[in-house]
Amino acid sequence: MSASAPIPSPSAVLDRPLHIVQAAAFPFPSPQGSQVYVRGMARALARRGHRVTVACYAHGVGEADPEYEVIRTPPVPGYDNLRAGPDFVKPLLDAALAWKLAKLGGDIVHAHNYEAPIAAALARIRTRTPIVYCAHNTMGEELHTYFQGRLVRGVARRVGRALDLTVPRLADHALAIHDGAVPVLRELGCAHVTAVPPGIDPHDVRPCVPAALPEGPWVVYAGNPDAYQDLDVLMDAMWRLPDVGLLMISASSLDHWRRQGLPKARFVETGNFEEVRSLLAAATVAALPRTVCTGYPIKLLNNLGMGLPTMTAEGSARPLPGVVSVPNHDAEALANAIRFWVDRPEQCQALGRKAREHVISQCSWAARAVELESVYRAVLARTDGMG
Known part of the structure; x- marks a missing residue:
């Protein structure tokens, strides 16, 4: 679509x-x-009859779903990094993403995190497509965690704050x-804000055969191992529980945590959704130690949907059945919560069933898609289909 291409009238849109x-x-x-969040959203919106296109980097793990189309940036030879955070290649990929978006057009762009809204804003110069920004986090809380050294981290905090005050607007x-x-x-200057929580697809948390593990109990963490996840607190807690196993699952390398020498631990590096599901099914409880989370810890819904009571740092806790909140940065409190629930298997299983029932009945992507659609149409009506 060129900059001069006709824009549909609001009523037609x-x-x-x-x-x-x-x-x-x-x-x-x-x-x-x-x-996982984008995947569930894309499927749900497509099932409501919309054309959904995911514009993303060239690489990934496994196959995308048939309900939506995927447009990718050109591949960079030898580059397959799955980790979040800055590196020297990503600016090139983000520029390529902006170019893809400029050629793609669409009625509305739903841009995630921080790089995608910048790419979408550059593309809007040509397409005039309205943008909905999705706040998964703030850079002030996260950017500095990717760096070492007091001076560099201080600079990263200031850069992160500057991004917070610029990109969402x-x-x-x-x-x-x-x-x-x-x-x-709103404090960051966003005039129009709507809250729509993430959802879950019941198919993604359907019962399955648990993976074979040595005798438990087992505490599971499934997610990326980046510094902002505060996994050092979880590791500290597990050292206090020598008879309880730690099961850590990620699509990224877990070598750092493997080298900690925890005596009863399993570290599984996989991007296979079915394997992750079977491993979750084998655990007794889950842990989520992240202390600061402006967005929503998607793994929390997955844990609860699989019937796992989740010991959650208060900064990531949400008011859902099955969430056991513990103070931030408190390894002793986390260990005590784990001990309480693994020592009471019948109560633990009952709490897990209650959590699963609530998530499946009240947090479906089908319902969330209706809310998102209302946001999109309101934006199009307000902007007359133009950014």
Whole structure:
């Protein structure tokens, strides 16, 4: 679509299925929080009759779903990094993503994290496509965790804050993925903010045969091992529980944690969703030690959907059955919570069943897609289909 291409009238846009572009500046698919979130959203919107395009990096793990189309940046030979955070290649991929978005057009662009809204804003110069920004996090809370050294981390904090005050305002509407993020986005200058929590597809948490593990109990962490996840707190807690096993699952390398020498531990590096599901089914409880989370820990819904009570740092806790909140940065409290529940298997299983029933009945992607669709149509009506 060129800059001079005709824009549909608001009434025409509001009365027909939309072309929704999910701008995702990361590998896709992958069993990581943001990727799982985008995947579930794309499927649900497509099932409502919309044309959904995921624009993402060239690489990923496994195959995308048939319900939506995927447009990728050109591959970079030898580059297959799945980890979040900055590197020297990603700016090239983000520039390529902007070019793809400029050629793609669409009725609305739903841009995730921080690089994708920048790419979408550059593309909008040509397409005039409205942008909905999705706040998975803030850079002020995360960017510095990718660096070492007091000086460098201090600079990263300031850069992160500058990004927070700039990038969300590029969009026509901001989407908070829990109620607590709404005032944060308003403070960052977003005039239009709506909270729509993430959902879950019951098919993704369907019962399965548990993986074979040595005798438990087992505590599972499934997600990326980046510094902002505060896995050192979990590791500290597990040293206090020598009879309880730690099962850590990630699509990225777990070598750092493997070298800690925890006596009863399994470290599984996989991007296979079915394997992850069977490993979750073999665990007794889950742990989520992340202390700061402006967005929504997607792994929390997956854990609860699999019937796992989840010991959760208060910074990531959400008011859902099965969430056991513990103080931030408190390894002793985390260990005590794990001990309480693994020593009471009948109560633990009952809490897990309650968690699963609630998530499946109240947190479906089918219901969330209706809310998202309302946001998109409101944005199109307000902008007359133009960014």
